Amino acid sequence: MAWRTHLRSFVDSDHFHRFIVAVIIINAITLGLETSDQAVGDFGGPLSAVDRIALAIFVIELVLRLLAHGWRFFRDPWSVFDFVVVGIALIPASGAFSVLRALRILRVLRLVALVPSMRGVVSALLAAVPGMASIAALLGLLLYVAAVLATQLFGAKMSERFGDLGSSLFTLFQVMTTDDWAVIAREAMVDHPLAWIFFVIYLLVSTFAILNLFIAVVVRAMEEQIASEVKADVAEHQREDAVAAATILEEVRALRAEIAELRAGSPSS
Secondary structure, eight states: OHHHHHHHHHHTSHHHHHHHHHHHHHHHHHHHHTTOHHHHHHHHHHHHHHHHHHHHHHHHHHHHHHHHHGGGGGGSHHHHHHHHHHHHHHSOOSGGGGGGGGGGGGGGGHHHHHOHHHHHHHHHHHHTHHHHHHHHHHHHHHHHHHHHHHHHHHTTTOHHHHSSHHHHHHHHHHHHTTSSHHHHHHHHHHHOTTHHHHHHHHHIIIIIIIHHHHHHHHHHHHHHHHHHHHHHHHHHHHHHHHHHHHHHHHHHHHHHHHHHHHHHHSOOO
């Protein structure tokens, strides 16, 4: 249908995307201001009005995209994400659903779907999930083994930090983040002078080795994502060039046919 083609070109245009991005940013600012009691007291009415207008714009946008793309709209995961986020905002935030009012800020995440660079980063992170899962399992195994050792080694003297397995897991997770790890190690060294060996080895393996593997997996996934996008762009340009060449060749053939007809119809000299 011609109207659907025109509507699709409109909702997929850069100007329309920029307008929606601007509305999302304005809505994000108003939602942030609503966390201030003073701002709500001074500008509560306008802030609420801007929020309702932004929601109305988002609903109209989704309706237009549904009309333009039809059921293909739900084949795009980012479009489904937009649909869910806006749908949550339409649920009456009262009574048992009052907690959903706080979820309005999820509309800001729609920027990820609209900004290609952000979308590429998220796609790369999702592509890295299988590799990250294996590393997370390795890190969990290391944390568990270290927690059992720490409970047996330091539990008697440092019951608050290493008295049981749960406390040891939490303490070693804190050490892994390098948050006051030296303080914890020095506390253990009061009764166990060689405790620094345990903490240094654990910190080197958990933080500087395994966590860096996470970064390596993510970087590799992003490189593969960029490479695939470049290949897709090259393939698209090649298809466009092939179509243009075929069009030119067809026009040349038609021109030759017209010239041949003219020659055949002209009187012989």
